[in-house]
Amino acid sequence: MEHRELGNSGVEVSEIGFGAWVVGTDWWGDRSDEQAVGMVEEALDAGVTYVDTGDVYGHGDSEEIIGKAIDGRRDEVTLSTKIGYDFYDNPQAGHGELPKELNREYLTEAFEASLDRLDTDYVDVLQLHNANVDEVTPEVRDLLREWKESGRVRALGWALGPSIGWLAEGDAAVEYEEFDAVQTVFNLFEQEPGRHFVETIRDSGPDTSVIARVPHSSGLLNEQVTPDTVLEDGDHRSHRPKEWYETGWEKVDAIRFLEDPDHADGTRTMAQAAIRWLLAHDEVASVTPTFRDGDDIAEWSAAADVPPISEAEYDRLEGLYARNFDIDRDDGMDVLRTSVDGEDIEAAGLDKRAASY
Template sequence: MHYRELGNSGVEVSEVGFGAWVVGTDWWGDRTREQAIGMVQHALDEGVTFFDTGDVYGHGNSEELVGEALAEHRDEVTLSTKVGYDFYNNPQAGHGELPKEMDADYLRTAFDRSLERLDTDYVDLLMLHNANVDEVTPDVLELLDELREEGKVEAIGWALGPSIGWLAEGDAAIENEFDAVQVVFNLFEQTPGQHFIDTIRELDADTSVLPRVPHSSGLLNEQVTPETELDEGDHRGFRPEEWYETGWEKVETLRFLERPERSSGDGASGDEPRADPDHADGTRTMGQAAIQWLLAHDEVASVTPTFRTTDDVDEWAGASDTPPLSDAEFERVQALYADNFGIDRDDGMDALRSSVDGADLEGTGMKSAGD
């Protein structure tokens, strides 16, 4: 595992992090409490030190599980949580989005409760959970400064979503010198992640990008294939069918990113992948390549895949030590993306949520969700 700094905060994160939304809920499959805790601890054993949760995940259950799993390792890990949804006064109805509450007094109370569940007196990263740009008032920014001054928070971030993300919010995070912006970002979904990287470069900002859903809901790790039958309640089932149908075709155009294991006696042609002598293991799966594509961006600090099993942890935590994409590989990916991977039909995912009536989407080729 390799490690990077979050912005210029001094907070270190593993290049592959653990998105703890998968534990504490049944949205990504059922598991016992013991299995969930075991997954977190197994990730730590594999070099993962960045653990990202949120108070709304399982209405506090995810935080409790993470806190228990890492209780004896607090000084070895980087803990992140999120606040902004009022689940205390609103019951969860399926996968529907709960009402948000971004009042500064509420956020402080919610954060203090998060600390109790995590069994710690500080977190390394605190993120506002899906806040609209007009909800992050001077009072909220002042609260975040106060929490840092009190030693309860080391770095601050803004987590974007659902519906892929918002451009106005990410730009505001960068302009207000947040240490991190978290967003859905992967080979198939490059807006708004690439936009934020461009903004960071234009402003010479220190904000880091934290990509989530790096495997595009099971496509790039090939856990969702044409033969897959998703269980009832599986969160990935909320993608449109067109998304998966086009996605399976796109994956086939990216096979050149895989580096299969080869024996020393194998013949070699100029088109076959070779092991990288600078890496102990020259192999690379498609799932690992998807992570390495993200890590090719200097602005990316940590990638948080959705680990569902310990086998997932073994493969994706190992992505950090696989061969990085070459310049030629990266450029070939971008050429494919610019041509929609040679596919001439809609994938059903050309809209982003906008809190500013779509003004932030002009020039992106995306439309406002709901239009």
């Protein structure tokens, strides 16, 4: 497993990370706390040492599980958590988004609670969880700097979401000197705004890195959702329209050449190729797939060892993406979310309509 630095922070993360949302909720299947701890330990043994959790995942459950899993191994782990959602005073309704609090008093209390659950006195990376650009005030930035200067936080990030978009927020993360990372949905099929952030960082200098989540496009690129898959109502992927999956399967067929690279010995699975494509961008520090079991951990962590994407393959993918993979139907999901009435999307010249938050 190779490692990359987050911006210029000095904090190194494994190229493939563990997205600990999976062990804090039942959105990706039920498992006991013992099984969840075992998954994290298995990932660490495979070299996946960047662990990305958040206080809202299971309302603290994920952090407690991670705290147990890394007990005695804290020095092996680059530990990240997120704060900003007020789940203490608000019940969770399905997959709905909770209210956010980003004032100094709330963030301080939330951070202390996270440290207690993780059983540590510092985190390597602290991320603001889906904060809107107008919520990250000078007061908030001052607080983050204080934590960083005190050593309780080694690097800072801004996690975008919950859906795809929030370009103004990502641009602010790249612009503000406090932030070392911006986390966003980024994959072969959903390249914006991740591509925009990569290009901005490339132009402005490597002070910020991208952490890519949903690298497998919600089950398409790891082929865990196929034409024969029946998604249950509680499955988090069921919000995708039928058209999105139908066009997605055609896109997967169009990139089958990635499984049998012609420039090097060896093969890759589609899931491994999707990760390697993201890591072809120097600006991407870590990719955090959603490991559901030991088989996923074994296959996806091994992506570090399969042939990288060649220049010829990359160029071929660029052409396919520019032509919408030669598909002339709408996928039903061409909306980038925005907190600034689409001004960020329009200014970037992206060809997708914007939906206000």
